[in-house]
Amino acid sequence: MTSAVAGGLRLSDPAGNAVTIPPAAVARLWTAVADDRKALSLYGLGEPGDLAFALESTADDAPAVSVGGVLRYLLDIDDNALLRLCTAPGCLNESTGSSTLTRVCFDHLDTVAPGLLPNAGDDILPGDREDxxxxxxxxxxxxxxxELRDAERHVAGELRVLESLRNDS
Ligand SMILES: [Zn+2]
Known part of the structure; x- marks a missing residue:
């Protein structure tokens, strides 16, 4: 991965389409993975440098990349932007937030969160899935x-700093 930052990252999807992700986008992806690994406590995934990067699709020249089989991103190469994708397999919608629970799009808010249903093999009663x-x-x-309230508090704090800087001059 470290060497990939210098030369770009060459990935192929299952259909054989290949794409080279330029160094700037690789760096952005690298930062996002490191942040998300921390935010989602995915330490079991391994160090970012050891993770497997897989190309899911290349529609509209915007490669969708999955990392460690868990995290999914859409890279907008032209604008050097990165979207965090819903964790539902194959879904190309942006996730609502960046925590474990909010890493889904509006369409997948009802996806059953881990631990809410009994393990496979145990009885699931009628209505359990709906509940x-x-x-x-x-x-x-x-x-x-x-998450939104946290962001609101953060912005309110920055606005206070801005206001105090204005008053200093
Ligand atoms: Zn989704």
Whole structure:
């Protein structure tokens, strides 16, 4: 991965389409993976340099890359932008937030969160799935709200700093 930053990262999708991700986009991806690994406590994934990067698709020259089989990103090469994608396999929608619970798009808010249903082999009673989906949605909306409130507090703090700088001059 370190050498990839210098020369770009060459990836192929299962259909054989190959793309070279330029160094600036690789650096952006690298930073996002490091941040997300921390935010999502994915330390079991390994160090960012050891992770497997897989090309999912290259539609519209915007490669979708999955990392460690968990994190998914869409790279906009022309604008050097990066979108965090919903964790539902194959979904190209942007995730609502950046935590474990909010890493889904609006369409996948009902995806049952880990641990809300019994393990495979145990009995799942009628209505359990629907209850788990409802509970997952409520948990996700609460988590998203707290992310937005955090961002709001952060901006309010910066505005106070800005105001004090204005008053200093
Ligand atoms: Zn989705």
């Amino acid at each position: 788990a989906a409802r509970e997952s949605r409520a948990m996700r909306l609460n988590a998203w709200e707290s």
